[in-house]
Amino acid sequence: xxxxxxxxxxxxxxxxxxxxxxxxxxxxxxxxxxxxxxxxxxxxxxxxxxxxxxxxxxxxxxxxxxxxxxxxxxxxxxxxxxxxxxxxxxxxxxxxxxxxxxxxxxxxxxxxxxxxxxxxxxxxxxxxxxxxxxxxxxxxxxxxxxxxxxxxxxxxxxxxxxxxxxxxxxxxxxxxxxxxxxxxxxxxxxxxxxxxxxxxxxxxxxxxxxxxxxxxxxxxxxxxxxxxxxxxxxxxxxxxxxxxxxxxxxxxxxxxxxxxxxxxxxxxxxxxxxxxxxxxxxxxxxxxxxxxxxxxxxxxxxxxxxxxxxxxxxxxxxxxxxxxxxxxxxxxxxxxxxxxxxxxxxxxxxxxxxxxxxxxxxxxxxxxxxxxxxxxxxxxxxxxxxxxxxxxxxxxx
Ligand SMILES: N[C@@H](CCSCCCCC(=O)O)C(=O)O
Ligand SMILES: [Zn+2]
Numbered sequence: 001x002x003x004x005x006x007x008x009x010x011x012x013x014x015x016x017x018x019x020x021x022x023x024x025x026x027x028x029x030x031x032x033x034x035x036x037x038x039x040x041x042x043x044x045x046x047x048x049x050x051x052x053x054x055x056x057x058x059x060x061x062x063x064x065x066x067x068x069x070x071x072x073x074x075x076x077x078x079x080x081x082x083x084x085x086x087x088x089x090x091x092x093x094x095x096x097x098x099x100x101x102x103x104x105x106x107x108x109x110x111x112x113x114x115x116x117x118x119x120x121x122x123x124x125x126x127x128x129x130x131x132x133x134x135x136x137x138x139x140x141x142x143x144x145x146x147x148x149x150x151x152x153x154x155x156x157x158x159x160x161x162x163x164x165x166x167x168x169x170x171x172x173x174x175x176x177x178x179x180x181x182x183x184x185x186x187x188x189x190x191x192x193x194x195x196x197x198x199x200x201x202x203x204x205x206x207x208x209x210x211x212x213x214x215x216x217x218x219x220x221x222x223x224x225x226x227x228x229x230x231x232x233x234x235x236x237x238x239x240x241x242x243x244x245x246x247x248x249x250x251x252x253x254x255x256x257x258x259x260x261x262x263x264x265x266x267x268x269x270x271x272x273x274x275x276x277x278x279x280x281x282x283x284x285x286x287x288x289x290x291x292x293x294x295x296x297x298x299x300x301x302x303x304x305x306x307x308x309x310x311x312x313x314x315x316x317x318x319x320x321x322x323x324x325x326x327x328x329x330x331x332x333x334x335x336x337x338x339x340x341x342x343x344x345x346x347x348x349x350x351x352x353x354x355x356x357x358x359x360x361x362x363x364x365x366x367x368x369x370x371x372x373x374x375x376x377x378x379x380x381x382x383x384x385x386x387x388x389x390x391x392x393x394x395x396x397x
Pocket of ligand 2: 290
């Protein structure tokens with residue numbers, strides 16, 4: 001009998017998986033823009049393969065690929081996935097694929113919810129919770145091990161999702177895509193954590209939008225508020241694998257490089273050693289990644305915490321600790337780099353002599369209820385597009 005999520009967190013570290021939509025988009029199985037997971041029905045081998053990459057890298061959790069798989073999102077702005085594959089079909093296939101791979105190791109399966117166009121359109125709590133319920137029903141039927149409600153930028157919608165999840169009787173993980181400055185309605189990060197815990201989440205924290213180190217700044221604020229309120233919950237961190245020191249409240253989607261020019265910002269595996277250690281020392285026990293996290297990033301997290309976990313991940317078979325494998329290189333100057341001291345102290349160049357170190361976020365400042373966020377099923381028109389581009393606006397200009 002596998003240990004459940006909460007028992008594992010009470011006993012030690014649970015390692016999460018990485019960023020599915022970003023990784024599958026680069027492999028040609030997800031369309032950037034909608035970012036919806038119809039690939040669970042269209043290309044099951046691709047989804048199964050990515051789960052296997054993260055399992056081999058040391059992930060304890062296979063998050064079913066159900067991100068943005070609410071019915072309203074699957075029929076938003078010209079998306080035909082709901083009509084073609086159905087919300088139930090996509091979520092059901094995702095749960096089966098995650099379970100299949102989880103059974104190849106000691107993995108747990110999580111059913112995932114995320115923010116909805118219904119909420120962004122300013123519609124009611126009942127309408128929003130109806131969208132969540134459609135997914136949770138499928139997760140319960142598939143006997144997932146726990147539920148994760150992630151990628152929420154308004155704590156109001158987050159709490160509505162937690163309420164639906166709690167009715168299942170399963171452990172609930174709640175994770176907001178906010179930074180140290182709090183949510184998009186001006187609620188502080190600490191207050192968001194307190195509201196998530198009071199709504200009944202067993203694990204609370206942050207995912208996406210910000211790099212590992214800004215994410216930990218936000219988690220420090222959450223931890224302080226939870227301690228002050230006497231609330232005992234576990235903490236989760238699943239940040240970006242992109243450096244975002246220039247991001248404001250809206251996170252990386254507000255940067256001109258999002259989503260097709262982020263490569264210069266990618267974190268190294270050595271950044272991930274530092275992230276895992278700092279997260280662990282802060283008391284975070286659910287440590288994973290979001291957009292940009294590939295298997296080698298998760299492997300670095302698992303390697304940094306190998307002593308605490310009492311094991312190395314299978315993928316370390318091909319990765320001696322701290323670049324030890326370079327001792328087998330033919331060139332002596334590369335062999336000279338086979339040390340922790342060398343890589344821990346390297347500050348890598350970007351290789352782009354004309355790159356600015358930082359960009360200017362768009363900072364439109366619109367959020368839930370604004371007319372530009374209203375749900376529409378028809379595709380964006382050319383007129384709408386031209387009205388959106390600010391005259392004379394050039395990327396990081
Ligand atoms: N668990 C999910 C989280 C995705 S966070 C997606 C960020 C991009 C969303 C957007 O641009 O609308 C995943 O691994 O893909
Ligand atoms: Zn993400």
